[in-house]
Amino acid sequence: MKTTLALIAAAGLAVPAAAMPADAVPYSVSVKYSDLNLDTPEGLARLERRIDTASREVCGFQRVVTGTRIRSSEINACRDKVKAKAMAHIAAVRDEQARGG
Template sequence: MKSLAIATAALGLIMTTSPALADPQERVSQNVSIAGIDLDTAEGQRMLEQRIDRAAREVCRVNHINTGTRIPSHAARECAAKARGSARQQVAAIIENQRRGG
């Protein structure tokens, strides 16, 4: 499985979503590096989840302070949830492809 983690790390991950506060037609992507992460371990999977969550929050501007409130907008939270789901699907596809020898 070590070769799976090394091969997967070389691919990287792109998260694409529509930012909460942008034009709905605009698509933003952010690379999430999986270099140096051993996806065969619980610790490596936790590290990847943290990187994905950080990127989703950044792309969707969850931490952007809106005038009059510190609570992230519903649209920003929804955007981040969709981005995390998309990223997880991409990770699963990458892992499955590597397991099949691709």
């Protein structure tokens, strides 16, 4: 059974195209969940918090832009997309486990 999840964001989702280097590559963060019981609401809530933290990191949520405290819509969209993809992966893992896989 896989016990880590890689969250990946294309660099273009996290920064405006004008600021992105030509050789930009996807950035990833691993989220460990082998210590969690995904059959409990508590385990799922802890995993979701880990995924939220990792999605903020992978999308550059903490990046400070001079002159504003407002996060760009690209960063917010990146975070939402990464979280949704990760949660879909977790749902697939849970479904496989429920079928005995």
